[in-house]
Amino acid sequence: MAHENSFFDEMLDETQTARAPFHQYHQWFSDQDPAKLLKKAAEAEDLFRKTGITFAVYGQEDAEERLIPFDIVPRIISAGEWARLSRGIEQRVRAMNAFLHDIYHRQEIVRAGRLPEHMISRNAAFQEKMIGFTPPGGVYSHIIGVDLVRTGPDEFFALEDNARTPSGVSYMLENRETMMSMFPELFSQNKIRQVSDYPKKLRRSLSASAPRKCEGDPVVAVLTPGIYNSAYFEHAFLADQMGAELVEGHDLRIVDGRVAMRTTQGYRPIDVLYRRLDDDYLDPLSFRPDSALGVPGIMDIYLSGGITIANAPGTGIVDDKAIYSYIPDIVRFYMGEEPILQNVPTWRCSEPDSLAYVLDNLADLVVKEVHGSGGYGMLVGPAASKRELAAFAAKLKRHPGNYIAQPTLALSTVPILTKQGLSPRHVDLRPFVLVSPDKVEITPGGLTRVALKKGSLVVNSSQGGGTKDSWVLED
Amino acid sequence: MTTLGKTAGGLFWMFRYLERSENLARLIEAGFRISLTRGGAAGEEWRSIISTAGVAQAYEASGGTYSGPEVVNYLLRDKSHGGSVLCMIEKARDNGRVVRTAITREVWEATNECYITARSILARPVKEADLPDILASIRRQSALVRGALHGTMLRNDIYNFARLGTFIERADNSARILDVKYYLLLPSLAHVGSLLDSSQWETVLRSLSALHSFRWLHPGDPKPVDVAQFLILDGRFPRSILFCIRKIHEQLHWLEQEYGQRLASQHISGQLLDHIGQTSIEKIFESGLHEFLQSFMAESSRLAQQIEEDYRFIG
Numbered sequence: 142m143a144h145e146n147s148f149f150d151e152m153l154d155e156t157q158t159a160r161a162p163f164h165q166y167h168q169w170f171s172d173q174d175p176a177k178l179l180k181k182a183a184e185a186e187d188l189f190r191k192t193g194i195t196f197a198v199y200g201q202e203d204a205e206e207r208l209i210p211f212d213i214v215p216r217i218i219s220a221g222e223w224a225r226l227s228r229g230i231e232q233r234v235r236a237m238n239a240f241l242h243d244i245y246h247r248q249e250i251v252r253a254g255r256l257p258e259h260m261i262s263r264n265a266a267f268q269e270k271m272i273g274f275t276p277p278g279g280v281y282s283h284i285i286g287v288d289l290v291r292t293g294p295d296e297f298f299a300l301e302d303n304a305r306t307p308s309g310v311s312y313m314l315e316n317r318e319t320m321m322s323m324f325p326e327l328f329s330q331n332k333i334r335q336v337s338d339y340p341k342k343l344r345r346s347l348s349a350s351a352p353r354k355c356e357g358d359p360v361v362a363v364l365t366p367g368i369y370n371s372a373y374f375e376h377a378f379l380a381d382q383m384g385a386e387l388v389e390g391h392d393l394r395i396v397d398g399r400v401a402m403r404t405t406q407g408y409r410p411i412d413v414l415y416r417r418l419d420d421d422y423l424d425p426l427s428f429r430p431d432s433a434l435g436v437p438g439i440m441d442i443y444l445s446g447g448i449t450i451a452n453a454p455g456t457g458i459v460d461d462k463a464i465y466s467y468i469p470d471i472v473r474f475y476m477g478e479e480p481i482l483q484n485v486p487t488w489r490c491s492e493p494d495s496l497a498y499v500l501d502n503l504a505d506l507v508v509k510e511v512h513g514s515g516g517y518g519m520l521v522g523p524a525a526s527k528r529e530l531a532a533f534a535a536k537l538k539r540h541p542g543n544y545i546a547q548p549t550l551a552l553s554t555v556p557i558l559t560k561q562g563l564s565p566r567h568v569d570l571r572p573f574v575l576v577s578p579d580k581v582e583i584t585p586g587g588l589t590r591v592a593l594k595k596g597s598l599v600v601n602s603s604q605g606g607g608t609k610d611s612w613v614l615e616d
Numbered sequence: 617m618t619t620l621g622k623t624a625g626g627l628f629w630m631f632r633y634l635e636r637s638e639n640l641a642r643l644i645e646a647g648f649r650i651s652l653t654r655g656g657a658a659g660e661e662w663r664s665i666i667s668t669a670g671v672a673q674a675y676e677a678s679g680g681t682y683s684g685p686e687v688v689n690y691l692l693r694d695k696s697h698g699g700s701v702l703c704m705i706e707k708a709r710d711n712g713r714v715v716r717t718a719i720t721r722e723v724w725e726a727t728n729e730c731y732i733t734a735r736s737i738l739a740r741p742v743k744e745a746d747l748p749d750i751l752a753s754i755r756r757q758s759a760l761v762r763g764a765l766h767g768t769m770l771r772n773d774i775y776n777f778a779r780l781g782t783f784i785e786r787a788d789n790s791a792r793i794l795d796v797k798y799y800l801l802l803p804s805l806a807h808v809g810s811l812l813d814s815s816q817w818e819t820v821l822r823s824l825s826a827l828h829s830f831r832w833l834h835p836g837d838p839k840p841v842d843v844a845q846f847l848i849l850d851g852r853f854p855r856s857i858l859f860c861i862r863k864i865h866e867q868l869h870w871l872e873q874e875y876g877q878r879l880a881s882q883h884i885s886g887q888l889l890d891h892i893g894q895t896s897i898e899k900i901f902e903s904g905l906h907e908f909l910q911s912f913m914a915e916s917s918r919l920a921q922q923i924e925e926d927y928r929f930i931g
Contacts, residue, residue, distance in 0.1 A: 193728045368713040377716035387717045391931055392622050404618040405773065405927040406875055
């Protein structure tokens with residue numbers, strides 16, 4: 142692994158001087174009483190617990206609800222950095238939606254020989270029911286989270302795309318609320334772009350994609366698997382903040398060609414369903430027959446213009462880790478431009494040469510499951526023991542097509558507050574992008590996830606990661 | 617915004633469970649007091665508390681004896697039956713999560729804090745010395761939820777469903793407590809106006825937080841007929857059966873106004889209110905207090921079912 146001091150720290154340069162975006166903050170920080178700050182940090186945790194921002198950890202029976210740890214040192218991005226990032230994100234997101242439209246229609250990208258046909262036809266996330274269908278407004282992925290990492294002053298990479306049901310936006314919003322109530326003076330000293338209108342924009346963006354059969358003001362609902370889902374807090378939070386209904390599958394049924402919810406006064410149609418449920422569970426008649434979470438028959442209503450499902454079924458194919466490596470080509474193909482945002486170099490283990498390389502260099506690489514998420518089933522080579530490496534190599538040889546590999550990136554660090562003062566930790570950034578028929582909107586900042594363990598590169602909350610408030614400064 | 621049937625049901629049950637947990641805490645408090653003042657006679661009291669809580673079968677099956685600490689821990693924190701204070705606060709909070717978008721942040725946070733506090737103070741078996749503090753803390757937490765509800769919620773159908781849950785549960789609780797103790801009144805059938813074993817009646821009044829109000833109205837030794845009259849028919853006392861049924865009827869009336877539709881539940885609550893509003897304690901004693909309470913509880917449970925059906929709590 143790279144040496145400690147070779148990582149790019151976003152706050153302090155080699156001479157321990159604050160970089161430009163952090164200048165003001167650093168000055169403020171130096172004037173604070175460290176003991177008081179630590180006390181504030183503890184208060185923040187208390188605040189989160191009271192609000193109920195907790196999540197359940199998968200695979201732990203009867204696990205207590207946990208908090209995602211919050212660090213009170215913000216991550217600060219300059220206006221210039223953000224301008225370039227958001228251009229790159231917008232370009233990428235537009236290309237992804239164009240790609241989705243293409244693969245469910247003429248598949249020009251395959252005809253042009255830029256993507257092997259089997260990448261689509263053999264992809265579990267490809268939904269045959271979507272072939273030839275265009276979603277309302279032409280939008281496939283309405284809400285996208287693009288995970289970014291940084292390795293140097295100007296080196297940002299897109300590490301992963303989340304085009305199905307990206308989560309974490311409630312933390313972005315609550316982190317900001319918490320910071321504003323704890324350190325109001327920071328928000329008058331620094332000019333920070335606001336994030337709090339995200340729910341309003343989300344509602345507008347969803348309403349703009351209302352289906353053909355919608356009459357009047359679109360009725361928007363959030364579909365949740367229920368209170369035992371690990372992200373339930375966020376589902377309720379978003380529904381509450383945008384003034385939408387929060388529904389579960391058993392609240393819904395098909396009535397007169399529409400998807401309708403059971404209200405105290407009978408069934409009422411829904412126009413736009415922001416579903417926080419995977420494709421597989423959406424409609425037992427079309428997908429998994431044993432699912433009780435979805436709505437039987439919703440796909441037929443969708444295909445006949447009775448409802449908008451956001452994100453559209455079948456969008457998962459574009460954030461598939463096997464497709465990821467083709468994204469630069471996808472951008473070139475649909476946008477006719479060079480990608481502004483770099484991809485991380487990726488070896489597709491399905492290709493024999495790449496597999497051989499990956500097996501030879503396993504100890505230096507990060508290997509991910511093509512369909513995995515949340516940091517599960519992934520190998521961080523430099524952190525793995527010899528035995529773990531050997532076991533993983535065996536898995537890799539058995540199912541090479543299930544894996545991709547990437548170099549271990551020298552992720553940038555931002556300090557966190559510890560009992561010993563500031564201490565650098567690795568971070569990533571998930572900006573949230575809203576796509577409506579006429580525009581792409583990116584909330585300035587996003588969710589900064591931070592690996593709280595010293596030296597760790599895994600930022601996932603399920604694996605001991607925390608979060609930070611993320612500031613984008615105004616010009 | 618429209619109200620989902622599930623949301624209406626969630627609110628109804630959230631507040632039923634909160635009310636029930638508070639009532640049970642109060643019952644435990646009254647029992648605890650008896651055990652301090654009457655020593656040996658406390659066993660009978662714990663037995664009747666277990667029976668009032670509706671968990672007698674489960675308790676005896678679990679091999680529980682009628683000793684104070686055992687009963688107290690069973691009712692406060694045992695998770696093997698759904699009826700403990702902790703379980704009910706947890707269920708109230710689960711329902712609160714279901715209806716999170718229908719309640720204000722203040723109501724949700726008070727409910728969540730109630731749960732967090734209860735879970736922490738009931739994490740270990742409760743020692744006698746800690747019981748007063750623990751009960752006080754539970755009472756305080758539910759008062760905070762109530763305060764947030766009154767202070768921050770819109771007075772619309774959502775509020776009505778929450779209040780319906782509260783009063784259906786409260787009426788049932790008052791009737792149940794009286795019914796378990798109705799035999800105390802039996803001698804009075806022959807000697808109306810006779811004096812009672814006043815500490816027994818004090819316990820009943822205490823378990824309904826009625827002692828202060830009752831004494832205010834009836835200084836001197838409590839007469840059974842006065843106690844029964846007060847707990848059933850005094851419309852000024854917020855835990856009396858008449859008060860609760862009036863409130864229920866009122867909520868249903870607002871719902872009728874808001875939805876512009878008269879439903880079967882309004883009809884039932886009207887009948888129930890007429891019946892109780894027009895009777896007298898003498899008539900109740902004549903036809904039998906036990907019979908009266910039993911039939912009231914059956915009616916009120918029929919009403920609850922009708923509300924559930926009328927407003928589509930379940931699909």
